Structure formats: C-alpha cells, structure tokens
C-alpha cells in the first residue's frame with residue numbers, strides 16, 4: 033500500500049468505523065449508568081438539590097483550598113494538560129476545517145503559535161503526569177494497566193499531531209495517517225476506559241452536588 | 252464461587268445505582284482523595300486511599316454492569332470477589348474509614364466516595380465480614396434497645412437524679428407533646444449533663460416536650476455496621492413511638508450518626524416520609540434563640556474552639572447553628588484551620604469507636620485533630636457529638652494535652668438565664 037492509499041484508508045473507512053464505535057460505546061455506557069437510576073429520597077429536604085447540583089457541576093473544577101496545597105502538582109499539571117488539549121483539539125485550523133466539512137459548523141481558529149504552545153504544554157504536562165504517577169507513592173499504588181492505556185491513547189494523538197503539523201521526522205502524509213490512526217485508537221478505547229470521565233463526571237458531580245445540596249451542604 | 256462471596260456480591264448489586272455507576276466510571280486515579288483522608292494522611296499507607304477501599308464494590312460493578320466487564324466475566328477474566336478479598340477489605344471498609352465524607356468533598360470528578368463505602372458495608376455485613384465490636388453493638392441495640400446495653404431502667408434512674416438536682420419534672424410518654432427528646436447511650440452512661448441541660452433550657456423556654464420509654468435511644472448501630480435491615484428496625488421503633496405520641500418534632504441528641512440515621516436515612520429506610528419533623532438539638536436550640544426563647548447571661552473567660560462532627564455538619568448540613576449558639580456565650584471563639592464543612596474527623600466516627608482492633612489506628616488518626624488544635628491553642632474544646640467527645644478526650648489524654656471537652660447544649664445551659672418558673 034502506498035502512503036497516500038494508506039492515508040485514504042485511515043481517514044476514510046477506518047475513521048468511520050472508529051467514530052461509529054465511539055458513539056455506540058458512549059451510548060451503551062450512558063444507558064448502563066442511567067438505567068440503574070436512583071431511588072426516591074423520602075427525607076425532608078433542607079432545600080432543593082437542583083441548584084446545588086448545577087453549582088457543583090462547575091465548582092468541582094476549582095480545587096478546594098486545602099487540597100490544592102496538598103496536591104498542587106497533580107492539580108496544576110492536570111489543568112495545563114486539560115486546557116492544552118482542549119485548545120489543540122478545538123482551535124486548530126485543520127480540526128475546525130474537518131468539522132466544517134462534515135457538519136457545516138465552524139468557528140474561528142486560534143493562531144498557530146498559540147495552538148502550538150498549548151500542544152507542547154499539554155504534551156509536557158502529560159509526560160510530567162506520567163513520571164509523577166510512577167514516582168508518587170499513592171499514584172504508583174493506584175495505577176493499573178488501564179491507566180497506562182488511557183495515558184497512551186491520549187498522548188499519541190497529541191504527539192503525532194504536533195509532528196505532522198510541523199512536518200517532523202516522517203513524510204507529512206505518513207505522519208498525518210499515523211495521527212489519524214492514533215485518534216482512532218483513542219476513539220475506540222475511549223468509551224471503555226476511564227477516559228469516559230470526560231462525560232460521566234458531569235453525572236457524578238450532579239449526583240453528589242444535588243444529594244449534598246438537599247441536605248444543605250454545598251459540595 | 253463460595254456462598255459468602257455470593258451473598259456479598261448480591262448485596263453489592265442491590266447497592267449499585269446510577270450514581271455509583273457514574274462514580275466508578277469517572278474515577279481517574281488522580282489520588283486527591285488520599286490526601287483528604289485522615290487515615291491515609293496520618294499513616295502514609297496508600298492502602299487507605301479512599302477509592303481503593305472500594306475494590307470489592309468496584310469489581311462487582313465492572314463485571315455486572317459494564318459491557319466489557321460482562322464479557323470478561325463470561326470468559327472468566329473478570330477480577331473476582333472472593334472470601335479472601337472480602338476478608339482483606341474488612342479492615343479498609345470499617346477500621347480505616349469513619350465515613351467522615353472529606354474525600355467526597357474534594358474528588359475532582361465529584362465522586363461521593365464515603366457514600367459508596369457506606370454502601371459497601373451492606374455487602375460486607377451481609378456476608379459476615381464486619382468487626383465483632385460492631386456486631387455486638389448491633390445485636391445489643393436490636394435485643395436490648397441500646398448498643399451499650401443501656402435499658403430504660405438506667406434512663407429512669409437518670410431522670411430521678413435530674414429531677415432531684417433541678418426540681419424540675421421530666422415528662423415521660425406525654426401524649427401530644429411538641430418535641431420527643433432522644434438520647435444516646437453515651438449520654439445516658441457518661442454525660443448526664445445533657446438531660447439536665449435540656450430540662451432546664453426547655454423549661455425556661457416553655458417548650459412542651461417528652462421522653463419516650465419506648466424509644467429513648469437515638470444511636471443506630473445498623474447505620475454504622477451498614478445493615479439497612481438493622482437500621483430500619485431501630486429507626487422504626489422511634490417512628491412508632493413518635494407517631495403514637497403524636498409529637499411534632501423528634502430531636503436527635505448530640506450525636507452525629509444518630510442525626511444522619513434519623514434525619515436523612517430514616518425515611519428511606521421505612522420507605523415513606525415521617526409524620527413528624529426530625530431535627531438535631533442544635534437546630535432546635537437555634538430556633539429557640541431566634542425566637543428569643545433561649546436567653547443566656549455572661550461569657551466564658553477562656554479561649555474556645557468548636558469541633559464540627561462530620562455527620563452533623565459536612566454530611567448533615569447543620570453548619571451555621573453551632574457557631575451562632577457558641578457566640579452567645581463565648582467571646583474568645585476561634586475556629587480551627589479548615590473548620591466547618593472541611594473539618595477533620597475526630598478519627599472515631601462511622602462505628603470506628605466500637606471496633607476494638609481499630610484502637611491504635613483511631614489514635615493515629617487523631618493526629619489530624621491534634622494539629623488543628625495546636626494551630627489555635629484553645630483552653631477548651633466544644634463539640635456536639637458524644638461519640639466525638641469520647642474520642643477527643645481519649646486522644647487529648649493520650650497526647651498529654653490539657654484541653655477539657657464540653658458539649659454545646661451543656662455549655663449553653665451553664666449560662667441560661669433562669670427565672671425560676673419551673674414547669675414540665
């Protein structure tokens with residue numbers, strides 16, 4: 033197979049399959065969670081849990097003061113990674129072009145140096161997070177195979193994307209194909225690993241925030 | 252699979268709801284919860300990381316409620332819940348968790364880890380993997396009516412003493428009273444000051460109240476050991492007595508988990524709302540204060556601080572009342588660092604105080620409290636939970652710290668303006 037044919041295959045049928053698995057997986061996971069439901073709470077609420085629930089959905093993105101002091105590295109590296117990834121994913125011109133071509137939706141991109149910086153920051157943060165995971169007593173203890181799978185599946189698209197964009201190491205078409213392939217890997221493992229937290233954390237925060245809220249505690 | 256493991260698995264399955272499933276799907280193994288937990292912080296043992304304490308429940312969730320897990324289970328690749336696993340996790344589920352809920356406040360994805368540990372206890376106790384101390388307490392609670400084996404006789408004796416000392420009459424089984432007052436065995440045995448304080452304050456405020464000879468014990472060992480069946484039985488006794496007397500409000504005493512049991516878990520255990528209100532004594536006192544019916548005089552000379560009982564404050568929502576009340580009688584009040592809803596647990600909640608094997612661990616966990624106290628150096632420590640109080644007194648003594656501990660209700664009674672009109 034020539035490089036171009038490989039690229040076509042990767043961004044054609046293979047991509048469609050990966051996207052299909054991704055959405056089907058998301059659907060299954062959400063159904064699995066939501067069908068379990070939650071029992072009615074008969075206790076007399078101090079206040080409605082709804083407002084508190086919504087608030088927690090957002091407020092949990094800001095660390096509690098003591099926790100920030102105790103786990104500063106994890107929190108800062110986490111922020112840098114998430115913001116960097118978000119910028120690279122959402123504001124890189126070719127990514128926007130891809131969405132426009134498939135859905136017709138479009139928004140302004142950020143200048144290349146900004147996206148570049150964000151990408152390098154995210155890559156750096158991910159490496160730091162990995163090193164910390166292997167070094168820190170608690171993290172080393174908690175970390176299992178799935179954590180490394182999730183890390184790798186997140187890291188590869190960032191790395192190959194950066195290299196493809198800057199025409200590093202390999203021929204552009206080949207690097208681009210590898211980038212897309214790594215994204216496909218990400219899409220496929222996403223619903224079946226803790227990468228799901230991207231979506232389920234909103235449910236978790238809501239469940240906790242509203243349950244605590246009706247007791248009168250903003251969590 | 253062995254029978255005991257099977258019992259546990261089935262009980263776990265009953266506990267897994269949408270929230271648990273969302274929580275376990277969301278955990279990213281960031282480790283932040285470890286640093287929120289006093290058992291990890293004070294021992295440095297990573298096994299005490301809150302989310303790790305949930306491995307048995309997590310295995311059942313994964314293999315029963317996720318596609319990949321189910322497939323793995325089919326081909327025999329899912330990690331198993333065995334008797335060995337359960338035996339190993341007994342310590343983590345009970346001795347090393349006071350259900351304080353600090354971890355649930357910090358998890359970035361929003362997991363209520365403490366709530367899940369409470370749920371995991373349901374499976375552990377069903378399969379027999381619970382500590383002897385808690386088993387004994389639960390058995391006594393069901394058979395005798397109190398986890399410490401206290402009977403109505405002991406309460407009656409205390410009533411006699413209080414009536415002698417105060418000249419007040421303590422109402423018992425009074426139909427149609429507004430308030431039904433409950434106590435904890437700890438108060439009946441160790442802190443008779445509580446009943447006296449209530450009698451004096453309520454008499455001054457002209458409150459109509461009663462004790463019930465059918466339901467005097469507020470603590471609920473079922474909640475601690477994690478057995479809904481036992482918890483339901485115990486709470487039903489209170490509900491029956493309260494609804495028979497026709498009281499408007501049942502008052503939970505200075506005890507944290509009793510409040511959780513009565514106020515938040517009770518209606519769900521019996522499967523319907525109560526016909527009365529459930530309140531903590533501090534909520535009632537604060538209402539009396541607001542209505543001008545609780546009048547105090549004079550101030551404490553000493554520097555004082557307040558220990559927030561986890562179940563009352565963080566898990567119960569009685570946040571503001573304690574401080575409003577304290578400030579009525581204490582000028583030099585100082586809060587410990589992280590006080591309020593992020594307060595550090597005393598180390599003996601969630602049934603830990605009843606577990607003999609956890610004796611050493613709970614004193615190690617007390618170091619969190621010790622550091623908080625050292626930061627503000629109070630002369631006296633106020634709290635509102637008899638269980639916290641025992642642990643605080645023990646921890647302080649162990650560390651040669653000379654700080655007396657006092658219950659808030661009792662402290663208020665010491666400053667009560669008494670006009671002398673004694674009525675029942």
Ligand code: SF4
Pocket residue numbers: 277278279280281282283284285302357358359360361362364
């Ligand atoms: S803080 Fe939350 S996400 Fe992090 S390890 Fe603990 S449970 Fe998992």
Ligand code: SF4
Pocket residue numbers: 287288289290300301304347348349350351352353354355364365368596
């Ligand atoms: S509830 Fe408290 S004691 Fe239990 S794991 Fe969480 S922080 Fe630790």
